[in-house]
Amino acid sequence: MKKAAPISPSTSTAARRPAREIAPPSLSAAARPGVPLYKEVRRLMVDAVSSGEWPPASAIPSEKVLASRFGVAMGTLRKAVDELVAEHVLIRQQGRGTFVARHDRARLMFHFFHIVGADGSKETPTVELHAFARGRADADEAAHLGIAEGAPVFRIVNILKLVGVPVIMDRIAIAQARFPGMTLTAFRDRPNTIYHLYQNSFGITVLRTAERLRAVAADADGARSLGVKTGSPLLEIRRTALTFNDEPVEYRRSLVNTAKHEYFSDLAKTV
Amino acid sequence: MKKAAPISPSTSTAARRPAREIAPPSLSAAARPGVPLYKEVRRLMVDAVSSGEWPPASAIPSEKVLASRFGVAMGTLRKAVDELVAEHVLIRQQGRGTFVARHDRARLMFHFFHIVGADGSKETPTVELHAFARGRADADEAAHLGIAEGAPVFRIVNILKLVGVPVIMDRIAIAQARFPGMTLTAFRDRPNTIYHLYQNSFGITVLRTAERLRAVAADADGARSLGVKTGSPLLEIRRTALTFNDEPVEYRRSLVNTAKHEYFSDLAKTV
DNA sequence: AAGTGGTCTAGACCACCAT
DNA sequence: TGGTGGTCTAGACCACTTA
Numbered sequence: 001m002k003k004a005a006p007i008s009p010s011t012s013t014a015a016r017r018p019a020r021e022i023a024p025p026s027l028s029a030a031a032r033p034g035v036p037l038y039k040e041v042r043r044l045m046v047d048a049v050s051s052g053e054w055p056p057a058s059a060i061p062s063e064k065v066l067a068s069r070f071g072v073a074m075g076t077l078r079k080a081v082d083e084l085v086a087e088h089v090l091i092r093q094q095g096r097g098t099f100v101a102r103h104d105r106a107r108l109m110f111h112f113f114h115i116v117g118a119d120g121s122k123e124t125p126t127v128e129l130h131a132f133a134r135g136r137a138d139a140d141e142a143a144h145l146g147i148a149e150g151a152p153v154f155r156i157v158n159i160l161k162l163v164g165v166p167v168i169m170d171r172i173a174i175a176q177a178r179f180p181g182m183t184l185t186a187f188r189d190r191p192n193t194i195y196h197l198y199q200n201s202f203g204i205t206v207l208r209t210a211e212r213l214r215a216v217a218a219d220a221d222g223a224r225s226l227g228v229k230t231g232s233p234l235l236e237i238r239r240t241a242l243t244f245n246d247e248p249v250e251y252r253r254s255l256v257n258t259a260k261h262e263y264f265s266d267l268a269k270t271v
Numbered sequence: 272m273k274k275a276a277p278i279s280p281s282t283s284t285a286a287r288r289p290a291r292e293i294a295p296p297s298l299s300a301a302a303r304p305g306v307p308l309y310k311e312v313r314r315l316m317v318d319a320v321s322s323g324e325w326p327p328a329s330a331i332p333s334e335k336v337l338a339s340r341f342g343v344a345m346g347t348l349r350k351a352v353d354e355l356v357a358e359h360v361l362i363r364q365q366g367r368g369t370f371v372a373r374h375d376r377a378r379l380m381f382h383f384f385h386i387v388g389a390d391g392s393k394e395t396p397t398v399e400l401h402a403f404a405r406g407r408a409d410a411d412e413a414a415h416l417g418i419a420e421g422a423p424v425f426r427i428v429n430i431l432k433l434v435g436v437p438v439i440m441d442r443i444a445i446a447q448a449r450f451p452g453m454t455l456t457a458f459r460d461r462p463n464t465i466y467h468l469y470q471n472s473f474g475i476t477v478l479r480t481a482e483r484l485r486a487v488a489a490d491a492d493g494a495r496s497l498g499v500k501t502g503s504p505l506l507e508i509r510r511t512a513l514t515f516n517d518e519p520v521e522y523r524r525s526l527v528n529t530a531k532h533e534y535f536s537d538l539a540k541t542v
Numbered sequence: 543a544a545g546t547g548g549t550c551t552a553g554a555c556c557a558c559c560a561t
Numbered sequence: 562t563g564g565t566g567g568t569c570t571a572g573a574c575c576a577c578t579t580a
Contacts, residue, residue, distance in 0.1 A: 036549060062565060073551045075346075078566090094566045095558035116483075211536045212387075214529030215486035215504035233486035233504035258485030265482045265536050307568060333546060344570045349547090365547045366577035 041070050041080040049089060049100055049205075050244050056199055057102040060090070087207060103195040103206065112195065112209060112241075115168060115256060116264045123162050130225075131157035132184040134176070141173045144240050144251040152176040156187060159225055162261065169225045169255045178204065178249060195241075204249050206241045213237050213263065222255045235263060312341050313351040320360060320371055320476075321515050327470050328373040331361070358478065374466040374477065383466065383480060383512075386439060386527060387535045394433050401496075402428035403455040405447070412444045415511050415522040423447040427458060430496055433532065440496045440526045449475065449520060466512075475520050482510045484534065493526045506534060 045066075048054045061069070067077040081098065084090040088111065091099045101107070109124060116122045133155050142149040153173050160168035172194075176182070179202050190197045198204040216236045223230040234255045241250040256263065316337075319325045332340070338348040352369060355361040359382065362370045372378070380395060387393045404426050413420040424444050431439035443465075447453070450473050461468045469475040487507045494501040506529045512521035527534065 038549080076550060092566060095560080095564080097565060120483075212391075213484060213506065213534040213536065214532075215506040215527075216529075217504050231502075233488050235484065235486040235506075256486075258487075261485075263484040265484065309568075347569055363547060366545080366579080368546060
């Protein structure tokens with residue numbers, strides 16, 4: 001076995017290790033008792049991604065190389081990669097390699113944009129920045145961002161238009177501590193999606209979201225922004241965007257005019 | 272190799288087959304070219320479940336037995352089972368066996384009931400049957416049930432109460448052809464959930480749902496049923512419930528009073 | 543003690559992509 | 562042609578449940 005740094009053949013919890021590795025102390029990362037080897041490999045790979053060793057869109061080393069680097073068999077390495085592919089952290093491409101997932105427009109639309117036309121068609125919205133301000137987190141924002149009440153935040157208001165008609169008003173709150181140096185111009189002039197900006201300029205990758213929805217009556221502000229009468233029913237979405245380890249990074253309150261659009265939830269495969 | 276009925280070592284598409292199986296014709300089910308072996312195994316297992324050979328809650332044969340029965344290696348068999356477990360068709364229990372998933376109350380609440388309190392807590396609702404009737408599918412129902420307009424349907428109206436307060440009005444439509452012999456009493460006196468009734472009395476297992484949400488103003492009927500004023504904002508959910516092969520089996524329109532509750536969507540792991 | 547699923551190994555050949 | 566991921570094999574030992 002010419003492997004480099006076997007993670008940890010130590011505990012008797014995981015499956016059989018080769019006999020010639022009965023004793024050697026864990027070299028790089030000690031696996032805790034009860035944790036399968038492939039989970040430990042997975043953790044090391046998440047570290048490599050979130051630390052920036054493997055930046056977005058880059059190709060990671062081949063499975064053969066990684067198996068050797070971690071001192072595990074191909075099957076074990078693949079099981080770790082399988083999980084990260086399922087969570088959209090990595091993307092496999094047969095014949096080409098495995099890549100760190102990048103937040104491009106297609107991914108945003110597919111995974112994080114749930115408003116569709118009445119016929120189920122999904123259009124890309126045009127985004128208009130209406131406000132960018134510094135402030136201090138209120139209780140609601142603090143709770144959902146996992147920060148202290150009164151901690152400094154950025155607040156952004158966007159109006160999203162579909163086929164020229166305003167349909168969604170987004171009010172976004174992010175912690176200033178997580179996005180140091182964020183500016184109005186960075187936000188306004190970004191050539192790509194907002195999650196792409198988070199990822200490329202601040203090293204924050206949004207992996208999943210939790211959303212809570214309710215029907216509300218339009219207040220004066222919402223009514224004006226979306227061109228409906230005060231009191232009209234609007235769909236309110238409160239979204240928390242999460243990164244690695246389920247850490248919250250963005251809190252977004254959206255108002256949606258569902259007269260000609262709707263929210264689509266495909267609680268699909270393998271939830 | 273003392274395996275029983277190797278699925279199909281025929282085409283050169285899948286990976287290596289043992290040399291001594293170069294020629295033998297496919298015995299039970301011919302795998303089509305380009306289809307991996309484990310997908311074919313998976314298909315056979317789905318057949319066994321949906322045909323009733325493995326009824327709900329029953330233990331399926333052990334992995335060793337199944338690998339032999341299908342003439343594949345354990346790893347291949349496990350890959351097929353992995354998928355069905357991820358889709359909640361099967362449930363693995365270490366040391367006990369693998370079982371066909373059953374529609375009990377816990378599963379309903381976890382996978383198919385998305386209304387939570389303002390604090391995120393989930394309570395089990397009490398269900399009141401308000402109407403049961405035969406009718407003919409309108410265009411909307413026909414489209415979502417995959418049947419012809421005018422085809423016979425059952426229509427059920429339920430009021431769901433949380434802590435004694437009516438919060439949800441469900442209007443359910445199902446094709447009579449799929450639920451022969453369905454009666455008011457079967458519906459009213461079921462000791463378990465409605466999906467449990469579908470599964471046990473009609474052999475229909477609901478696997479997943481697609482939901483479309485919008486905010487609407489309460490009409491007279493909805494307002495009366497939910498105890499709110501006409502015109503109040505209500506959350507409308509239109510749900511299509513699907514079984515194997517994504518066949519629609521139930522179309523449900525719900526109205527939800529989201530004054531003190533909300534819809535929770537955890538577009539979580541591995542969507 | 544026997545049987546089940548859970549993890550892991552150390553390979554093999556295949557399909558695909560880039561060169 | 563060489564390298565990548567995709568599939569598959571034939572085992573092993575471990576952890577857990579049940580009897």
